[in-house]
Amino acid sequence: MSSTSHLHGLNPEQREAVLQTDGPVLVLAGAGSGKTKMLVHRIAHLIRSKKAEPSQVLAVTFTNKAADEMRERVRAFAGDAAKDVVISTFHSLGVRILREHGARLGLPRRFAIYDTRDQLGALKTATSEIHIDDDRFDLARVLRRISDWKTRGVTPERADREVAAEAMKGNRTDEYDLLSAQAYGRYEEVLRACGAVDFDDLLLLPVRLLEEDEETRRAVWKRWRYIMIDEYQDTNGVQLDMARHLAGARRNLCVVGDDDQSIYAFRGADVSNILDFEGHFPGARVIALEQNYRSTKRILQAANAVIAGNAHRHPKSLRTENPEGPPLDLYEHEDDALEAETVAKEIGLRRYRNATAWKDYAVLYRTNVQSRVLEETMREKNVPYRVVGATGFFERREVADGVAYLRAVAHPADEIAIRRIINTPTRGIGRTTIFRVIELARERGRTFCGMLRRISDEDVGTAQAKAIRGFEALLDRARKSLDEAEARSAHFPPGTGLPPIAEWAMDLFRDRTGLIDSVKEDEHRVINLKDLVGALARYERRRWSEKPDAGEEWEPPTLHDALARLALDSEEDDKDDDEQDAVVLMTLHSAKGLEFDEVFLVGLEEGILPHSRSLVDEEGGAGALAEERRLLYVGITRARRRVTLSRCTQRRRGGETVECLPSRYLEEIPAELVTVKTAEQILTPEESAELKKNFFRDMKELLAE
DNA sequence: CCAGGGGTCCTTTTT
DNA sequence: GGACCCCTGG
Numbered sequence: 001m002s003s004t005s006h007l008h009g010l011n012p013e014q015r016e017a018v019l020q021t022d023g024p025v026l027v028l029a030g031a032g033s034g035k036t037k038m039l040v041h042r043i044a045h046l047i048r049s050k051k052a053e054p055s056q057v058l059a060v061t062f063t064n065k066a067a068d069e070m071r072e073r074v075r076a077f078a079g080d081a082a083k084d085v086v087i088s089t090f091h092s093l094g095v096r097i098l099r100e101h102g103a104r105l106g107l108p109r110r111f112a113i114y115d116t117r118d119q120l121g122a123l124k125t126a127t128s129e130i131h132i133d134d135d136r137f138d139l140a141r142v143l144r145r146i147s148d149w150k151t152r153g154v155t156p157e158r159a160d161r162e163v164a165a166e167a168m169k170g171n172r173t174d175e176y177d178l179l180s181a182q183a184y185g186r187y188e189e190v191l192r193a194c195g196a197v198d199f200d201d202l203l204l205l206p207v208r209l210l211e212e213d214e215e216t217r218r219a220v221w222k223r224w225r226y227i228m229i230d231e232y233q234d235t236n237g238v239q240l241d242m243a244r245h246l247a248g249a250r251r252n253l254c255v256v257g258d259d260d261q262s263i264y265a266f267r268g269a270d271v272s273n274i275l276d277f278e279g280h281f282p283g284a285r286v287i288a289l290e291q292n293y294r295s296t297k298r299i300l301q302a303a304n305a306v307i308a309g310n311a312h313r314h315p316k317s318l319r320t321e322n323p324e325g326p327p328l329d330l331y332e333h334e335d336d337a338l339e340a341e342t343v344a345k346e347i348g349l350r351r352y353r354n355a356t357a358w359k360d361y362a363v364l365y366r367t368n369v370q371s372r373v374l375e376e377t378m379r380e381k382n383v384p385y386r387v388v389g390a391t392g393f394f395e396r397r398e399v400a401d402g403v404a405y406l407r408a409v410a411h412p413a414d415e416i417a418i419r420r421i422i423n424t425p426t427r428g429i430g431r432t433t434i435f436r437v438i439e440l441a442r443e444r445g446r447t448f449c450g451m452l453r454r455i456s457d458e459d460v461g462t463a464q465a466k467a468i469r470g471f472e473a474l475l476d477r478a479r480k481s482l483d484e485a486e487a488r489s490a491h492f493p494p495g496t497g498l499p500p501i502a503e504w505a506m507d508l509f510r511d512r513t514g515l516i517d518s519v520k521e522d523e524h525r526v527i528n529l530k531d532l533v534g535a536l537a538r539y540e541r542r543r544w545s546e547k548p549d550a551g552e553e554w555e556p557p558t559l560h561d562a563l564a565r566l567a568l569d570s571e572e573d574d575k576d577d578d579e580q581d582a583v584v585l586m587t588l589h590s591a592k593g594l595e596f597d598e599v600f601l602v603g604l605e606e607g608i609l610p611h612s613r614s615l616v617d618e619e620g621g622a623g624a625l626a627e628e629r630r631l632l633y634v635g636i637t638r639a640r641r642r643v644t645l646s647r648c649t650q651r652r653r654g655g656e657t658v659e660c661l662p663s664r665y666l667e668e669i670p671a672e673l674v675t676v677k678t679a680e681q682i683l684t685p686e687e688s689a690e691l692k693k694n695f696f697r698d699m700k701e702l703l704a705e
Numbered sequence: 706c707c708a709g710g711g712g713t714c715c716t717t718t719t720t
Numbered sequence: 721g722g723a724c725c726c727c728t729g730g
Contacts, residue, residue: 430707
């Protein structure tokens with residue numbers, strides 16, 4: 001077999017990118033240009049041409065969703081030979097490196113991973129300890145500042161010096177800068193004392209290891225010989241460093257991305273990483289994928305017109321051989337309730353007329369709050385929908401409590417988790433007692449958790465001390481029974497019932513802690529807790545299904561590992577799998593990388609898109625507006641067949657009604673591509689009757705099932 | 706000292 | 721729907 005015979009089905013650009021396996025390569029992949037297909041072929045080519053063992057190939061993505069999808073497609077295309085290829089997110093890769101080599105940085109073998117909520121808790125501990133009145137400050141803002149330093153690799157000492165230097169020069173220093181610099185160091189200490197790392201650390205610490213530790217470096221270079229990075233335009237400074245270290249002297253690095261789809265500057269992503277790739281990796285080949293396979297000509301023209309307004313871009317021009325397609329629609333509504341209603345009606349009508357499925361339609365918005373009205377209206381009109389992303393499963397109070405219990409058991413030093421559940425359900429340990437414990441811990445130079453373990457009747461009241469001892473005993477017993485559950489889970493494949501760790505968790509929530517009992521008046525909350533147990537069960541089964549055939553190393557399922565995955569994969573909750581037939585609601589950010597037949601882009605107004613925060617220029621500068629434009633570009637290019645835009649002249653925000661002006665980007669779309677409509681035009685009385693009949697029929701079908 | 710009820714404010718985008 | 725605060729009653 002010739003080594004290139006499997007490349008048919010690719011266009012010449014894609015083929016060139018696949019075959020370019022030595023040295024650094026930048027693939028500028030326009031929207032809808034089949035870049036995932038190209039990556040899948042590239043992986044297969046590396047294996048088939050015997051350039052690398054499957055396990056020496058590493059593909060890095062940003063989201064678990066993207067990793068899952070690529071894994072699936074690689075397996076479908078290249079079969080079992082490719083199952084050892086490592087496809088991982090940056091953060092999971094970080095966990096992997098830290099588990100193996102983190103001890104060199106003094107990290108415990110089983111560290112906790114803190115999400116934003118936990119980070120805020122840790123920051124609050126940190127600021128209260130240095131006697132900063134936290135009421136006056138928005139800690140989320142302080143945290144963003146700290147995170148910003150971390151993603152740029154700035155240490156607390158350097159942050160302190162920089163801020164002090166600015167103040168010395170008499171520059172107007174933000175009091176937030178001063179506070180953040182002070183809090184930063186203490187925040188890091190709190191994390192270490194809790195045996196925890198935050199999301200930034202998952203990138204930062206592995207890079208530090210790769211820089212400072214020869215052994216880690218050698219291990220990584222030995223392990224992976226061909227590196228691929230998807231969505232490269234979203235990398236930040238630390239991720240660029242990681243890319244450099246992973247590639248090493250071999251520089252077999254292939255990055256794929258589209259600078260026009262860079263939408264994560266707010267979390268440190270730096271477009272210049274992709275714009276200056278040839279500077280960072282001299283001698284790099286640059287290949288552009290400019291053929292679009294996804295959208296109609298009109299959609300592409302509209303998208304191109306919008307993005308053309310941005311100055312600093314890699315020049316490229318997308319073309320397509322797809323049909324012209326219908327014009328884009330633009331609705332102008334009186335308010336957001338009417339907007340939602342029209343979207344729901346339109347989808348119902350079009351689905352009926354075109355005999356399409358609910359899941360062919362997506363509604364995209366700039367901010368999560370916008371989903372509220374849409375959800376209400378969809379429910380009202382019996383349109384099945386699915387909200388992707390935020391206010392997710394893990395943010396529900398009871399689920400967060402459940403997870404905190406799991407963490408309190410798995411990580412005895414995890415102060416944030418323990419403080420969250422020490423009095424849920426209430427067991428007589430109130431605020432005053434907690435403050436007393438914090439005070440005592442400081443006086444005696446102990447950690448909060450250490451203090452809890454040694455509390456005496458004289459330290460707090462007798463009743464309180466008893467309650468604390470009871471709580472500690474509860475955790476101890478839970479730890480012992482977890483050991484047994486993990487032992488069973490390691491030795492026996494899961495049967496039909498709940499696997500051991502999941503069963504243990506169920507027992508913990510139901511009997512040991514009374515958590516389920518405390519929420520039993522709300523059926524939903526009980527179900528959510530059971531779903532959390534279900535997530536553990538799925539984890540255990542998956543772990544077993546990944547067990548290699550013989551001899552090879554395999555990590556049996558553990559609660560600690562399950563928690564790490566849960567923390568990194570917020571989508572873990574889509575138990576009712578992706579294939580359910582429902583309209584998809586999500587933010588423009590979540591939509592990147594996806595495609596739909598029809599896309600509704602709502603809220604195209606000044607203040608929403610572009611978002612008001614990008615106008616006031618906190619630290620984003622002029623770049624913020626360019627990023628808003630890219631968001632719209634991403635939104636438009638998600639559609640295969642049809643795009644419907646809408647805006648409102650009024651919108652309810654909080655309690656009051658505010659006036660809205662059309663988004664500045666709307667007038668940049670050539671008028672001949674757009675049909676302007678008003679809500680009255682969509683449905684004639686006959687159509688509306690037709691629609692009703694349709695719903696009736698659906699209901700009947702549903703009941704028949 | 707603790708629990709629970711009833712106000713207030715707020716919400717850019719995410720691993 | 722949250723997180724947070726203040727108030728009341730045990």
